[in-house]
Amino acid sequence: xxxxxxxxxxxxxxxxxxxxxxxxxxxxxxxxxxxxxxxxxxxxxxxxxxxxxxxxxxxxxxxxxxxxxxxxxxxxxxxxxxxxxxxxxxxxxxxxxxxxxxxxxxxxxxxxxxxxxxxxxxxxxxxxxxxxxxxxxxxxxxxxxxxxxxxxxxxxxxxxxxxxxxxxxxxxxxxxxxxxxxxxxxxxxxxxxxxxxxxxxxxxxxxxxxxxxxxxxxxxxxxxxxxxxxxxxxxxxxxxxxxxxxxxxxxxxxxxxxxxxxxxxxxxxxxxxxxxxxxxxxxxxxxxxxxxxxxxxxxxxxxxxxxxxxxxxxxxxxxxxxxxxxxxxxxxxxxxxxxxxxxxxxxxxxxxxxxxxxxxxxxxxxxxxxxxxxxxxxxxxxxxxxxxxxxxxxxxxxxxxxxxxxxxxxxxxx
Numbered sequence: 001x002x003x004x005x006x007x008x009x010x011x012x013x014x015x016x017x018x019x020x021x022x023x024x025x026x027x028x029x030x031x032x033x034x035x036x037x038x039x040x041x042x043x044x045x046x047x048x049x050x051x052x053x054x055x056x057x058x059x060x061x062x063x064x065x066x067x068x069x070x071x072x073x074x075x076x077x078x079x080x081x082x083x084x085x086x087x088x089x090x091x092x093x094x095x096x097x098x099x100x101x102x103x104x105x106x107x108x109x110x111x112x113x114x115x116x117x118x119x120x121x122x123x124x125x126x127x128x129x130x131x132x133x134x135x136x137x138x139x140x141x142x143x144x145x146x147x148x149x150x151x152x153x154x155x156x157x158x159x160x161x162x163x164x165x166x167x168x169x170x171x172x173x174x175x176x177x178x179x180x181x182x183x184x185x186x187x188x189x190x191x192x193x194x195x196x197x198x199x200x201x202x203x204x205x206x207x208x209x210x211x212x213x214x215x216x217x218x219x220x221x222x223x224x225x226x227x228x229x230x231x232x233x234x235x236x237x238x239x240x241x242x243x244x245x246x247x248x249x250x251x252x253x254x255x256x257x258x259x260x261x262x263x264x265x266x267x268x269x270x271x272x273x274x275x276x277x278x279x280x281x282x283x284x285x286x287x288x289x290x291x292x293x294x295x296x297x298x299x300x301x302x303x304x305x306x307x308x309x310x311x312x313x314x315x316x317x318x319x320x321x322x323x324x325x326x327x328x329x330x331x332x333x334x335x336x337x338x339x340x341x342x343x344x345x346x347x348x349x350x351x352x353x354x355x356x357x358x359x360x361x362x363x364x365x366x367x368x369x370x371x372x373x374x375x376x377x378x379x380x381x382x383x384x385x386x387x388x389x390x391x392x393x394x395x396x397x398x399x400x401x402x403x404x405x406x407x408x409x410x411x412x413x414x
Contacts, residue, residue: 001095002073005033007339008089008099009072010079012036012064014409015105015314015328020072021412022336028071033099035091037078041067042133043405045325048168048361049398051130051139051259052175059402061133067410079106082273084307101309101339104275104295106267108164108315108323114263116229125232126257130172142257143176151180151189152256155237157227159263160196164315164323167358167370169193169261170200170210176259177217178363191219192253194239196226205378205387206360206370213362213389225251227260266293266316275304277318294318299374300351302335308342311335321374322356329409330355355379359397367394 007023009016012034020032041064049055068074077091089097110131112118121127126146128139146152154176158169173193180186193214200214200221201207214221225239228250237253270276271293278292295312296305299319304310313331315323330352337350354374361367366389371380380386386393408414 001075002033003096004098005031005073006100007032007103008097008101009034009103009105010089011105011107011314012038012041012068012074013105013107013314014325014405015107015332016103017041017067017069017410018328018332018412019103019105019313019336021069021410022332023339023412024069024071025412026336026340030071031073032069032071033073033075033097034068035075035077035079035089035097036064037076037092039064039076040133043402045165045359045397045405046402047130047133047136048171048175050136051128051143051172052179052361052364053140053143054364054398057133057137062406069412078269080269082275084274084304084310087309099309101311101343102307103335103339104270104310104312104316105314106270106316108162108264109267111161111263111265114159115227115260117231118260118262121230121232122260125235126255127230127232127260128258129260129262130168131262139172139176139259143179146189146257147180147183147185149256151185153190153192153254154180154257154259155192155194155253155255156259156261157237158193158195158197158261160224160226161263161265162323163261163264165358166322166324167201167360169195169259171361172259173219174213174217174360174362175364177219178366181217182364186217191217192222193219194222194225194227194237194253196224198223201360201370203370203372203376203378206368206372209368209387209389210360210362230258230260266295270295270316275307275310275312291318291320299354300334301338301348302331302352303338303342303348311339319352319354321354322358322372324356324358325405325409326357326371327355329414353379359393359401361394361397362389365391365394367391367397369393369396 081090156173229238334350338348
């Protein structure tokens with residue numbers, strides 16, 4: 001097997017595949033290796049719709065081999081150890097690859113172990129999540145059971161860590177609240193949102209709309225409440241919060257239905273590597289504790305802060321933007337342009353402005369398309385007020401974006 005490649009890409013998800021595709025479209029003579037262990041490739045943004053009963057889970061899963069660009073080499077292995085000083089990556093199998101340029105795009109890690117009891121009860125006892133392919137269908141199953149029983153107490157959680165698609169914990173809450181309303185059990189039910197964050201959304205223009213949606217469904221919000229444990233059989237969940245005096249405390253809540261969003265972080269092999277931020281004070285400007293363990297890149301060029309031939313994009317980096325597929329779509333062309341410039345000995349001119357997008361489903365046939373940059377300034381695509389709930393934007397989410405993902409984004413053409 002060839003062991004040296006001019007470009008090695010770690011990760012065969014959205015970021016890794018689209019980066020390889022765009023590089024090859026610009027220069028089809030490039031010799032690129034993609035290191036990815038998974039045989040399946042998933043369109044994860046649709047899992048919310050699966051949980052809401054309007055999307056087939058099978059349509060979110062394709063064969064990984066069909067997504068690998070024809071001229072790229074797929075190495076079915078996982079990265080284990082980075083040795084940037086010698087331009088080496090050691091894989092789990094023991095294979096050592098060398099490179100001229102490295103792209104690191106491994107995605108994000110689900111830390112279920114941080115919610116005690118979650119692994120043992122997921123998929124039963126009314127405990128569900130849309131954050132896994134094998135679990136998303138149970139959300140819809142339990143929602144139907146909830147309705148059949150005449151409603152009850154439904155809890156939706158969001159952790160105090162960054163998560164992929166930060167709006168997803170809310171989307172399923174609004175969608176199912178609308179389902180409960182349609183089935184006439186919402187009024188006799190109680191819907192609660194327990195969030196480790198401090199506000200409903202970081203951009204006021206969209207937050208104002210979401211606050212009206214919360215009122216419409218009579219959803220009770222509990223901010224700075226982080227889920228730390230769940231007992232499905234006893235129908236109990238525990239949340240860590242602080243008292244008015246600032247003292248840390250744990251509260252217990254009962255439920256009939258609970259949708260859990262797991263805490264998330266950079267993958268362990270990234271945290272333990274020289275590519276990650278080793279402590280909160282690392283870097284020329286210093287870093288806040290929330291960036292500990294993420295890949296340390298310049299937030300505009302996406303070049304590593306210490307290793308000039310290493311770039312990273314997607315969910316595993318320390319860039320302070322929303323971790324969404326839409327962000328990846330804007331990051332990849334910047335990264336590709338800068339790598340190609342560097343290879344030619346030219347200055348890097350492309351810059352990422354922190355663009356992120358969150359298609360916030362607020363009910364069946366209703367969606368707020370939030371788009372914003374690093375400064376939380378709305379950067380909207382369409383000549384309309386995107387803070388309004390729209391059927392057209394829901395159709396975009398339901399039909400256009402999945403097609404665009406498989407046929408354009410992964411092909412490097414969007």
